[in-house]
Amino acid sequence: MNTELLRRAIALAAEAREKGDPPFGSLLAAADGTILAEERNTTISESDISLHPELKLAVWAARELDPATAAATTMYTSCEPCGMCAGAIQRSGLGRVVYALSGDQLGTLKPPVAAAPAVELEGPALFDEVRAVVEGYYA
Numbered sequence: 001m002n003t004e005l006l007r008r009a010i011a012l013a014a015e016a017r018e019k020g021d022p023p024f025g026s027l028l029a030a031a032d033g034t035i036l037a038e039e040r041n042t043t044i045s046e047s048d049i050s051l052h053p054e055l056k057l058a059v060w061a062a063r064e065l066d067p068a069t070a071a072a073t074t075m076y077t078s079c080e081p082c083g084m085c086a087g088a089i090q091r092s093g094l095g096r097v098v099y100a101l102s103g104d105q106l107g108t109l110k111p112p113v114a115a116a117p118a119v120e121l122e123g124p125a126l127f128d129e130v131r132a133v134v135e136g137y138y139a
Contacts, residue, residue: 001098006031007078008038010100012053013078016040022091026053026077028061036073037061053077054085058092071095079106 005027013023024041037060039053054077061070070093079101081089089097101109 002033006100009076009078012038012040019045020035021045024078026057026075027055029074031072043088052085054081055088058088062092066088067093075096103116
């Protein structure tokens, strides 16, 4: 683990907070420690709930890096990625994530928040119709 890169992620989080956004920052580093890209949380300033820095970097990596290069990277981030970001990181093929603050630790620093209402899921349905669209795509 490179503590200087982790400190840079924390500094990015501080920059996000200074701009009025939630205090989260991340960077993506090559195997040699070279910083490839940096991001800050911009969910408030850009009015988009998906603009977590980890998600933005995962999208960037999937678009800009070949699979071998992506697999050799490390994401340094101020906080453990949420479920949305963790899924994107996995799909983008990044090799490793190093974080400063765990999700549980973050929970102790935030005021209690009412749980979001559960979203009702219904399905599966119309299997034969959807199978005709999907079948063979992944072959």
